[in-house]
Amino acid sequence: MVAVSHNSPEFGMELSSDSSSIDPRDFRNALGSFATGVTVITAAAPDGRQAGLTCNSFASVSLNPPLVLWSLVIYSPSMSIFQDASHFSVNVLGASQQALATQFATRAEDKFAGVKWEPGLGGAPVLADVVATFQCRTADRYYGGDHVIFLGAVESYAYNRAEPLLFARGSFGRFVSGA
Numbered sequence: 001m002v003a004v005s006h007n008s009p010e011f012g013m014e015l016s017s018d019s020s021s022i023d024p025r026d027f028r029n030a031l032g033s034f035a036t037g038v039t040v041i042t043a044a045a046p047d048g049r050q051a052g053l054t055c056n057s058f059a060s061v062s063l064n065p066p067l068v069l070w071s072l073v074i075y076s077p078s079m080s081i082f083q084d085a086s087h088f089s090v091n092v093l094g095a096s097q098q099a100l101a102t103q104f105a106t107r108a109e110d111k112f113a114g115v116k117w118e119p120g121l122g123g124a125p126v127l128a129d130v131v132a133t134f135q136c137r138t139a140d141r142y143y144g145g146d147h148v149i150f151l152g153a154v155e156s157y158a159y160n161r162a163e164p165l166l167f168a169r170g171s172f173g174r175f176v177s178g179a
Contacts, residue, residue: 035168038093040104040130041070043085044123051078051085052112052125054105056167057147058090066154068134071147077107079148085138087122088152092132095163098172100127121155132159 036056044050053076061067068090072082082088093101104111116128121135136152143149166173 032169035166038101038165038167040091042125043082043088045081045084049081051081052104054101068152071149087124087137089120089124089126090134091127091130093165094131095165095174131162131164
């Protein structure tokens with residue numbers, strides 16, 4: 001099952017803009033000035049295939065109803081699993097989990113090797129010992145340029161007070177309170 005949204009290329013909508021004056025590498029460097037948290041997004045397809053990837057495009061959308069979003073480049077090897085999955089899990093990494101972020105950022109065949117996790121809603125892996133988890137039903141998908149934006153309806157969440165892992169300008173870091 002591959003679901004498409006109302007603005008997908010399959011329905012003939014084309015986004016047009018003159019971005020020829022914007023250098024993609026320089027634009028990415030500018031975006032890197034915005035510090036983000038670091039998450040691992042996971043999902044399981046109905047046939048049992050699993051996917052997990054490091055992501056910093058995670059954001060809250062709405063408190064009522066509770067909605068979140070994240071995006072994935074359209075040519076990702078994991079795209080078919082996320083497209084087929086009914087649910088996904090957002091796992092917010094802690095300051096000591098840089099190695100886990102790096103592991104899920106690779107093209108390794110089994111990114112879950114050595115990782116403690118439990119199956120969550122829809123079979124999406126929920127990683128152990130993370131700062132927060134958001135188990136989401138895939139509510140919609142939107143095409144945005146070279147990415148698919150996944151909108152999730154939060155059905156379950158958990159969190160603790162551990163320090164989160166941050167990412168800015170190509171490097172991992174920590175939050176410094178009162179700076």
